[in-house]
Amino acid sequence: MFESEIYVERRKKLKEKIGSGLLLFLGNEESPMNYPDNAYRFRQDSHFLYFFGLDSPGLAGLIDVDEDKDIIFGNDVSMEDIIWMGCQPLLKDRAAEVGVKVTFPFKKLGEVLNNALEKGRKVHYIPVYRQETAFKIENLLGIRSEKVNKYSSKALIKAAVDLRSKKIKQEIEQIEEALDITYEMHTTAMRMAVPGRYEQEIAGTIEGIALSYGADIAFPVILTVNGQILHNHYHGNKLQKGQLMVNDSGAESVMHYAGDITRTIPVGGRFSQKQREIYEIVLNAQLKAIEFTSPGRKNKDVHIKAVQTIASGLKELGIMKGDIKEAVKAGAHALFMPHGLGHMMGLDVHDMEGLGENHVGYDEKTKRSGQFGLAYLRFAKKLEPGFVLTIEPGIYFIPALIDKWFKEKKFMDYIDYKKVGQYRDFGGIRIEDDILVTDKGHRVLGKPIPKTVEEVEAITAKE
Numbered sequence: 001m002f003e004s005e006i007y008v009e010r011r012k013k014l015k016e017k018i019g020s021g022l023l024l025f026l027g028n029e030e031s032p033m034n035y036p037d038n039a040y041r042f043r044q045d046s047h048f049l050y051f052f053g054l055d056s057p058g059l060a061g062l063i064d065v066d067e068d069k070d071i072i073f074g075n076d077v078s079m080e081d082i083i084w085m086g087c088q089p090l091l092k093d094r095a096a097e098v099g100v101k102v103t104f105p106f107k108k109l110g111e112v113l114n115n116a117l118e119k120g121r122k123v124h125y126i127p128v129y130r131q132e133t134a135f136k137i138e139n140l141l142g143i144r145s146e147k148v149n150k151y152s153s154k155a156l157i158k159a160a161v162d163l164r165s166k167k168i169k170q171e172i173e174q175i176e177e178a179l180d181i182t183y184e185m186h187t188t189a190m191r192m193a194v195p196g197r198y199e200q201e202i203a204g205t206i207e208g209i210a211l212s213y214g215a216d217i218a219f220p221v222i223l224t225v226n227g228q229i230l231h232n233h234y235h236g237n238k239l240q241k242g243q244l245m246v247n248d249s250g251a252e253s254v255m256h257y258a259g260d261i262t263r264t265i266p267v268g269g270r271f272s273q274k275q276r277e278i279y280e281i282v283l284n285a286q287l288k289a290i291e292f293t294s295p296g297r298k299n300k301d302v303h304i305k306a307v308q309t310i311a312s313g314l315k316e317l318g319i320m321k322g323d324i325k326e327a328v329k330a331g332a333h334a335l336f337m338p339h340g341l342g343h344m345m346g347l348d349v350h351d352m353e354g355l356g357e358n359h360v361g362y363d364e365k366t367k368r369s370g371q372f373g374l375a376y377l378r379f380a381k382k383l384e385p386g387f388v389l390t391i392e393p394g395i396y397f398i399p400a401l402i403d404k405w406f407k408e409k410k411f412m413d414y415i416d417y418k419k420v421g422q423y424r425d426f427g428g429i430r431i432e433d434d435i436l437v438t439d440k441g442h443r444v445l446g447k448p449i450p451k452t453v454e455e456v457e458a459i460t461a462k463e
């Protein structure tokens with residue numbers, strides 16, 4: 001947990017931004033795997049963590065803006081709980097650690113909210129992503145569960161995004177703590193990538209590394225020799241010499257700040273000529289995009305910089321052709337990179353995505369494109385100091401998409417489909433780092449993880 005002043009300050013700023021009413025933050029509950037008492041590892045709601053800091057189930061936070069009062073609702077443990085879970089600190093003592101002086105048993109929340117509603121006071125809440133939270137809101141505020149997100153507070157969404165987007169020093173330290181663990185996950189995977197080993201042996205080992213630090217993974221590990229499937233969670237393949245293995249994985253720190261790194265590794269320890277050529281294009285695009293990252297610049301332009309670099313590189317290999325600026329404008333490059341350059345990162349690996357991507361990555365001055373590829377860019381608006389974003393370009397050869405476009409005769413002026421045919425079984429390459437936007441430019445977070453062809457080959461297990 002951070003020092004209490006940080007949480008007090010966050011709630012104070014939130015009150016200033018909203019002006020009046022009540023702000024309701026429901027913490028998460030235990031989530032059952034296969035029967036009620038057999039739960040997944042508990043993950044607290046990130047907004048609750050941000051404003052109220054307490055990392056356990058069964059809590060709610062309420063901020064009364066008009067009375068300048070912060071309250072945490074929750075229950076102290078019963079004797080039965082003590083028998084099964086051991087003694088737990090009292091809620092009032094835990095609340096004091098995050099600067100909250102008033103606590104009540106959970107059942108009092110309904111009464112407090114009822115009183116507020118009877119007086120016609122506004123209760124703000126943010127969109128929910130767990131059905132049980134929607135049911136809680138239905139019970140507390142009388143809004144049908146399926147309408148809960150529709151009636152969530154735009155003002156609270158905006159205020160939360162404003163605050164959570166700009167990371168303070170202590171949050172950057174947390175992200176770098178996650179990245180220290182992530183470093184070990186990635187370098188271990190490189191050392192393990194020998195032919196004959198199964199993906200799941202590596203995926204399991206690196207997930208175990210995160211757990212061994214008392215941390216967790218920030219998202220399910222993507223580790224695959226089929227890197228052309230962007231979010232491939234199948235880990236049952238046996239590695240074969242000459243394959244490329246994409247490892248997109250990251251830990252979250254004990255305080256739940258995320259790390260998110262991708263490296264692409266040649267199984268057996270050496271890139272082929274063909275792999276090296278594509279790898280160098282992706283790396284060049286990533287380095288150019290990082291270099292271009294600075295406050296005041298739109299992330300959409302950073303994305304364009306990256307995809308132009310990719311398209312130019314593919315032209316040099318004869319895969320794309322024609323006027324590259326025009327090709328990118330038309331969206332032809334998206335055959336090879338059908339996703340956005342990256343996303344904001346913080347307490348969530350896709351930070352605040354539960355509020356709606358457009359609220360986080362777009363604004364009045366930056367509207368989402370409808371074009372295939374660019375439309376998937378999660379964060380397009382102007383960069384500001386304190387933002388943390390991933391930069392993760394890739395090149396993929398997706399046979400089904402290639403066939404579809406060829407059949408439709410799409411972008412025949414910009415794509416040499418005959419040449420593309422030579423790469424049909426290539427797979428995919430992605431390279432990702434986490435970048436802090438600073439006052440003057442940017443900083444790549446975490447210890448450098450092998451990334452150049454030479455660095456990756458040097459550490460990767462030789463057959």
Ligand code: GLY
Nearest residue numbers: 219248249260343
């Ligand atoms: N690391 C997975 C993603 O960024 O979507």
Ligand code: MN
Nearest residue numbers: 260390392432
């Ligand atoms: Mn990512």
